Amino acid sequence: MRKICVLTFSAAILCAGFARAQLTAIKAGKLIDTDAGTVLTDQVILIRDGRVAAVGKGLAIPAQARVIDLSSMTVLPGLIDCHTHLTDSATEVDPLDELKTTAAQKAFASIPNARKTLEAGFTTVRDVGTYRALVDLALRDAINRGDVEGPRMYAAGAYITISGGAGALTGFAPDITLPWDLKFGQANGPWQVRERVRDLANRGVDLIKVLATGAVLTHGSQPGAEEFTPEELNAAVDEARQFGLRVAAHAHGGEGIKNAVHAGVASIEHGTFLDAEGIALMKQHETYLVADIYNGDYIASEGRRLGMPEEFLKKNAETTDIQRQNFRKAVEAGVKIAFGTDAAVYPHGWNARQFPYMVKYGLTPMQAIQSATVWAADLLGHSDELGSIKPGKRADVIAVAGDPLHDISILEHVRFVMKDGKIYRQD
Numbered sequence: 001m002r003k004i005c006v007l008t009f010s011a012a013i014l015c016a017g018f019a020r021a022q023l024t025a026i027k028a029g030k031l032i033d034t035d036a037g038t039v040l041t042d043q044v045i046l047i048r049d050g051r052v053a054a055v056g057k058g059l060a061i062p063a064q065a066r067v068i069d070l071s072s073m074t075v076l077p078g079l080i081d082c083h084t085h086l087t088d089s090a091t092e093v094d095p096l097d098e099l100k101t102t103a104a105q106k107a108f109a110s111i112p113n114a115r116k117t118l119e120a121g122f123t124t125v126r127d128v129g130t131y132r133a134l135v136d137l138a139l140r141d142a143i144n145r146g147d148v149e150g151p152r153m154y155a156a157g158a159y160i161t162i163s164g165g166a167g168a169l170t171g172f173a174p175d176i177t178l179p180w181d182l183k184f185g186q187a188n189g190p191w192q193v194r195e196r197v198r199d200l201a202n203r204g205v206d207l208i209k210v211l212a213t214g215a216v217l218t219h220g221s222q223p224g225a226e227e228f229t230p231e232e233l234n235a236a237v238d239e240a241r242q243f244g245l246r247v248a249a250h251a252h253g254g255e256g257i258k259n260a261v262h263a264g265v266a267s268i269e270h271g272t273f274l275d276a277e278g279i280a281l282m283k284q285h286e287t288y289l290v291a292d293i294y295n296g297d298y299i300a301s302e303g304r305r306l307g308m309p310e311e312f313l314k315k316n317a318e319t320t321d322i323q324r325q326n327f328r329k330a331v332e333a334g335v336k337i338a339f340g341t342d343a344a345v346y347p348h349g350w351n352a353r354q355f356p357y358m359v360k361y362g363l364t365p366m367q368a369i370q371s372a373t374v375w376a377a378d379l380l381g382h383s384d385e386l387g388s389i390k391p392g393k394r395a396d397v398i399a400v401a402g403d404p405l406h407d408i409s410i411l412e413h414v415r416f417v418m419k420d421g422k423i424y425r426q427d
Contacts, residue, residue, distance in 0.1 A: 023048050024421060025065040026397060028075035031055075032405075034373040034388045037366050039405065045075070047395040050421035054391055068423075070399045070416060076369065077389050078123025078396030078419060079411070080376035081351050082290050083248075083269055083340025086113045086127050086153070087135045090347045093308040095218060096171055098131045103181060106132050110139045114150025116349030119425050121414035123396040124152040124386055126340070126379075128248050128269065129209040131169055133158035133184035137204060149424060154206035154380055156248070158185035160196045160236060164220070165227045166211040166250060171219030190235035193228075197236055201243035208240040208247045210265070213256035216315045217345070223252035223319055224273055226259065233263035246381060248290070252319065254278055261287050267338065267379055272323040274330060282335045288379045290340035291327045293361060294354035296320030298346040324361050331362035338379040339372035352411040355404075365408045395421040 026045040033040055044059040045052060061067060087110040092098075101109075117125060127136045140153035159167025163186050169178060187196045197208055212228050214221040228236075237247050241264075249260035252272040260268060261281045267288040268274070274282075274289070282289060299308065299316045331337060341354045358368040377387030385394050399416035417425035 022050075022421065023053075023062055023065040024068060024395075025059075025061040026068045026075065027071045028073075028399075029071040030074040030403070031389065032074065032076045032366075032369060034077055034370050035390065037370065042071075043075075045389060045397065047397075047421050050395050052389055052391050052393050052395050055389055068416075068426075073399040073401055073415065074403055074410075075389070075397060075399045076404075077373045077387060078398055078417070079121050079352070079372045080124040080126075080339065080380070080386065081117070081122050081151075081341055081343060081372070082126040082128075082267070082288075082338045082376050082379055083292060083342050084117065084125040084127050084348075084351075085130060085342070085344035086110050086117065086125065086139060086150070086348065087130045087132070088344035089113065090344060091306065092344075093303065093306045093312075094171075095131060095169055098169055098182060099172065103132055103135055106130075106135045107138050110135070111148050111150075113344075113348040114139060114143060114148060114153075116347075117343065117351065118149060118151045118419065119414075119417060120349040120351055121398040121411065121417055122151050122351050123398070123417065123419040124376075124380070125154070125343075126207065126248070126376075127153050127155040128207075128250075129156045129159040129167065129185075131159070131167075131182055133181040134203060135181075140206075152419070156207050156209040157200045157203060157205035158196075159209055159211055159250075160185045160187055160193060160200075161211040162186070162227045162232075163188055166213065166215035166218050166221050167209075168218075170221070187232075190231050193232045193235045194239040197239040197243070197245075201240070201245060205245065207266075208236060208245050210236045210247060210249050210260075212249045212251040212260045213253040215250065215252070216319055217312050219309070219311065223315060225253060226256045228256075228259070230259045230263065233259055233265070237264040257282075261285050269340065270323065271326060271330065272319045274326040276329075279330050279333045279335055282330070283333060286336060288336045288338045288375075289327070289330050290338050290379075291323060291330075292340060292342035292345070292354070293324050293327050294357045295342050295345040296323070302346075324357070328362045336375065336379075337363065337367070337371045338376045339368075350412075352414070355408045355411050359408050365405045368408055369404065369411075394419075
C-alpha cells in the first residue's frame with residue numbers, strides 16, 4: 001500500500017509540473033516541413049516553455065493549452081538571414097556617416113531595426129560586422145536579456161580587414177585620428193590577424209568576419225581586388241577554430257574567393273566574380289554561398305536620391321548582373337546556398353524581398369525557403385535548435401496567408417510571428 005501511495009504522489013507532482021508549464025497549441029492548415037521539403041496538412045504543433053513538444057496530425061490538445069488557430073494559413077519555421085547589419089541604416093549611404101554619430105546613438109538607432117526584422121518573420125540573424133566595433137554585441141545581449149525586441153542574433157563584433165581595406169573606414173583627411181572602435185578590426189600580417197580574432201573571441205562574438213577582397217560600398221576599394229593574403233586568411237580560420245568559431249569571408253573577386261575557400265571559411269559572402277574553378281572548390285569544401293542578389297536594384301533605384309557617392313553607384317552597376325549570373329551557375333552546380341541579404345543597404349524589414357530573386361536565378365520556391373531555414377541553420381551550426389518545426393527545437397514559428405510555394409513573394413507579408421514560444425506579431 002505504501003508503494004502505491006508513493007507512485008501516486010510522484011505522478012501528482014509530475015502533473016502539477018505540466019500544469020505550471022506554459023503550453024500552446026497551434027493549428028496549422030498547411031505546415032512546410034523544411035527538413036523533408038514537403039507540405040503537411042492539418043497539423044497541430046504543441047509548444048511547451050518555448051520549445052516544440054510535439055507535431056502531428058490529430059494530436060490531442062490539452063485542456064489547459066492556449067490555442068492559436070492558423071488553420072487557414074501556411075505555417076513555416078522562423079526565417080534566418082545570414083547576412084545582416086542591424087546597427088546600420090539604409091539612410092547612412094556613405095561610411096563616413098559613422099563620423100557623425102556616437103556609439104550610443106548607433107546602439108539606440110539599432111533598436112527599431114531589430115524590431116522590424118523580427119516582425120518581418122526573421123527570428124534569427126547572423127550579423128556580420130560593423131564599423132563601430134562591439135555595438136552589435138550590445139544589441140544582441142539586450143535582446144537576449146529581454147530589454148528590447150528583436151531576432152536572435154549571432155554577431156561578429158567587428159570587421160577584420162587590412163588597413164585601408166574593404167572593412168576599414170576610409171575617405172577622410174589623413175590628419176584625422178579615428179577612435180579605437182572605428183579601427184578595432186584592422187590587421188596586417190598573420191599575427192595581427194590572430195590578435196584581432198583573439199580579441200573578438202574574448203569579447204564573446206559568435207563568428208569571425210574577414211574581408212578577403214575589396215568592396216562596392218567602400219571608398220577607394222575595388223571589389224575584384226585581393227586584400228588579405230592566403231597566409232592571413234589561413235591564420236584567421238586557424239585561430240577562430242581554436243575558439244570554436246566559424247569564419248565568414250566577404251569576397252567579391254575570384255582569386256580572393258578561392259583563397260578564402262582554401263583557408264577553410266564556412267561561407268563566402270557576395271561571391272560576385274565566382275568562376276568555374278571557385279564553384280568547384282566551394283563544392284569540394286562544402287562552403288556556403290551567401291549572395292545578396294536583391295540589393296543591387298535598390299541601390300540603382302534609390303542610391304542617387306539618397307546621396308550615395310557616384311563611385312559606389314558605378315561599382316554597383318558593374319557588379320549587380322554578373323553576381324546574379326554567377327549565383328545561377330553556383331545553384332546549377334549544386335553549391336550550398338544560405339539566405340543572406342546585406343540588410344542595412346536597404347531598409348530593415350525588407351529581407352524577404354530577396355526570395356523572388358533567388359527563385360528567378362535558379363532556386364525552386366522550396367529551396368529558397370530551405371536556404372532561409374534548414375540550410376541557414378546548418379551554416380550557423382545550430383541545426384539542433386533552428387530551421388524546422390520539430391520536437392526539441394526552439395518554437396520559432398511564422399505564418400502567411402496563401403501559398404509561398406506558388407508565389408514566393410507572399411513571404412514579404414508575414415501575418416504571425418513567434419520566437420521562443422512568445423508571439424511578437426498576430427495580424
